[in-house]
Amino acid sequence: MAGAYFRERQAVFGEEHATRQALLSALLGGEQATEAAARAGIRLAPAYAVLGMEIGRHADECRRTVNPTVAARRKLRRLRGELERNIADPVLSALHPGGGIALVPFACSIDEPTEQDWHRLRALTGSAERAAGAEITAGVVFAAPGEVAAAAQTAREVLEVAVASGRQPGLYRLDDVALEFQLSQPGPARAKLAALLDPLGETPELLTTLRTYFHSGLSRRRAAKQLHLHPNTVDYRLRKIAARTGLDTTVAADLPRIRAALAALQAISRSGSR
Structure with a gap:
């Protein structure tokens, strides 16, 4: 009797999963x-994050005593469970151990999500991160159902820029990485x-120090702690950078140009061409 009940439950779960994935595919397509x-028994939200x-x-994915595939599967199960636990309506997702896409339903205006909406989303991401036991970095765009496909592409690009520019794990909007995004x-x-930093080309440790200083x-x-150096050594290198490039990290007016130059150089290194 118990076996029959379990098989029935599995069949219902499998059908529910299939219809949800079909809905996700339609939105992303x-x-x-x-x-x-309607087939999934889900009411489309006014907007999705x-x-x-x-x-x-x-x-556990790095421990020799644990099967990394099993550890990754458990991580994703905890993450999905936490998303579902905190949101009344279903969260649609296509996740693998390294990342993926999730659509979080919201009853907000897509043009002007409130600070409360952002706070709720940050709290949700933070609780999912703790449940998964793994850091999460995410690009996020709010969109109406018919705009989800374009929003997903932008969210991926925001994520890519955030990771490439050395941002810490967390939630990032286009506004947060606008400069780096544009320079991509x-x-x-x-x-x-990018050419502003050409004088550092033959001394990679100077460029690494500059990037680390900004990050x-x-x-x-x-x-200095990240580079395993004495703070005085970092100061010395920053002075050397100023002498070679004319860009001084102690001059407030130079900081936006240095940040833009670093972002441009990073974008070029990713694309392989200027």
Whole structure:
């Protein structure tokens, strides 16, 4: 009797999963999703927070005594469970151990999500991260159902830019990485900005120090700790950078140009051309 009940439950779960995945595919494919939603027994939300996610590794995935495939599967199960636990309506997702896409339903205006909406989404991502036991970095775009396909592409690009520019795990909007995002597009301005750092080309440790200094929030002590150097060595290198490039990290007016130059150089290194 118990076996029959279990098989029935598995069959119901399998059908529910299939219809939800069909709805997700329709939304991500830019198709009309009303019928797919009806088959899944789901009411389309007025808006979705579309998350392009990168999921870090759980400690168990690196332990020799644990099967990494099993550990990764458990991580994803905990993450999905936490998303479902905190949201009344179904969260549609296509996740693998390294990341993926999730659509979080919201009853907000897609044009002006409130600070409360953002706070709720950040709290949800944080609780999912803790449940998974792994760091999560995500690009997020709010979109109406018919705009989910384009939003998913933008969310992935925001994620890619955030990761490439050395941002810490967390939730990122296009506004948060606007400069780096714009400089990811080729053009003469990008090439000129990257060229500002050409004098450092033969001394890679100087470029690494500059990047680390900016990723550390302009803190020489944090940069020194990450680089395993004395803070005075970081100061010396920053002075050397200023002498070679004319860009001084102690001059407030130079900081936006340095940040833009770093972003342009990073974008060029990803694309392979100026």
